[in-house]
Amino acid sequence: PSLACLTCHDGTMGLDVHSAANLGWDLTDDHPISMTYDPTADPSLRTVDEARALGLRFFNDQGSLTVECGSCHDLHNTSGTPALLRVDNQGSKLCKGCHIK
Numbered sequence: 001p002s003l004a005c006l007t008c009h010d011g012t013m014g015l016d017v018h019s020a021a022n023l024g025w026d027l028t029d030d031h032p033i034s035m036t037y038d039p040t041a042d043p044s045l046r047t048v049d050e051a052r053a054l055g056l057r058f059f060n061d062q063g064s065l066t067v068e069c070g071s072c073h074d075l076h077n078t079s080g081t082p083a084l085l086r087v088d089n090q091g092s093k094l095c096k097g098c099h100i101k
Contacts (some may be wrong), residue, residue, distance in 0.1 A: 001060050002033045005069040037065045037098070044100050047051075054097040055079075055087040067098075 003061040037058055039045040048058060048065060056072065058065040071093060073084045081087065 001070055005073075010019055020025065026033050031067075033068050035067050036061075037067050037071075045055045045099055054093075056094075056097045084087075 035052075037045065037048065038046050045051075046054075052058070057070055059068045059070065060066075072086055073086060074086045077084045079086055079088075081089075085094055087097055089095065
C-alpha cells in the first residue's frame with residue numbers, strides 16, 4: 001500500500017504546495033514502512049487491539065500485519081490533524097500508539 005505514497009515521496013521530487021511539514025519528500029531517515037507488526041516478537045510494542053483502539057491502522061500482507069504509510073497517515077485527513085496524521089502527535093501520542101516506551 002505504501003508504493004502509492006512513494007510515487008511522490010521517494011526523495012527524487014522537490015517540495016510543492018502540498019508539503020506543510022518539515023519532513024520534505026525524502027523519507028529515508030524516517031520510520032520504516034512495509035514492516036511486520038508483531039508485538040509477540042517485540043515486547044516494546046502494544047498489542048494490535050490497543051494500537052487500533054488508539055486510531056492506528058494495520059495492513060494485511062499474506063497473513064502478516066504490516067505498518068505502512070497509511071498506518072499513521074490518513075490521506076483524506078478525516079481527523080483534521082497536521083501532516084495528515086491519524087492521531088495528533090502532541091506528547092508523542094501517535095508514536096505511543098504502537099510503542100510502549
